[in-house]
Amino acid sequence: MSFLSHLSSIISVSESLETELNSITKQISVSKNQSIINFGNRCNDIFFVEKGLLRGYYLEEGKEITNWFAQEGEFGTSFYSFVAMKPSFETIQSLEDCILTQLPYSSLQNLYVKFPETERLGRIITETYYIKLEERLLSIQFKTAKERYLNFVLSKPSLLQRTSLGQIASYLGITQETLSRIRAEI
Amino acid sequence: MSFLSHLSSIISVSESLETELNSITKQISVSKNQSIINFGNRCNDIFFVEKGLLRGYYLEEGKEITNWFAQEGEFGTSFYSFVAMKPSFETIQSLEDCILTQLPYSSLQNLYVKFPETERLGRIITETYYIKLEERLLSIQFKTAKERYLNFVLSKPSLLQRTSLGQIASYLGITQETLSRIRAEI
């Protein structure tokens, strides 16, 4: 689903808003395995994935810890950095050749002022992501590694093919070795 | 900090908005150990804690798992239930005698329409809570039980006195016995 139709599914997008959105966003192509944002830098943009796959990861004692994946139809950004305009703790990387809709922070802030109905968009999108995050927290807190993996397989089956085991393992909060063993015994 | 001054610290609250807020919210007193929302029911309200302490908890195999605490100046609600208007998975309980500002879902939705600038409030508050949740996720995923407890002591010292060990332990994703041992060795 494209950026505009995604937004249209949440609020009605007037013609003038559509024009404005087209003028402030940019479609960018990113080839596989590029770092779009590096940790330590401010993440000035939010990206909507039209095609491809992004992931955000932290470095924790030299190891890459996947914090999120963003597939087609999802947003990817270093949320803390983007919202607080502080340096990012995470690196955003393309796991495939991507087509992204890029929306800069400042344009979004102006958009909120110029088209107040987009505040609703921002609120609803954030609410949706909050609920997903809460689900994930509970899953990490109270499910076994195996249950979490099975849930991942059910909820994001396509990512199994599109990512590496290590990336999934760290997303689920387990080591790659443990995940490999879990897969062996299923 | 009261509900109104909390909101005023985020956006400028006009006189008419203030009047509206006063008319749609209700100050309620709740004595200690009351269940304000029971799991299985829809959570129709968001509560701002003027005084006292709330917690939200899940029942997981018969055990109470604390999902959040809300102290003075913070909001408490069953977020998923309130936003999605679905039955709540969690129970909200007063841990002390409380004075709460109660804002019903329907009034909030009307407020968003009547005072569009409040969409911004909703967005910013949700963003803030999202960032806190993300921090907590990372802490649970990558910190040891001891590190999480020490971080809790630093970030919410007053809750040590106001809650039980079991409530804190489940909030941190560990058993009460383990937390007791962690405390013994510090």
Added chain:
DNA sequence: TTCCTTTTTTGATAATTGTCAAAAAAATAC
């Protein structure tokens, strides 16, 4: 294809945390 690199699997062992049971301590009620 063949080599080289990266990813995944497997093995042995250790560390962390959980479970179940009971005792000790603290809080509350009468």
Added chain:
DNA sequence: GTATTTTTTTGACAATTATCAAAAAAGGAA
């Protein structure tokens, strides 16, 4: 103040997951 209930601590043991090391498998490049 004493009894009762609740909370916290301690002990013994088990389960889960991590760590370190190495082998096997898979994927890419020339």
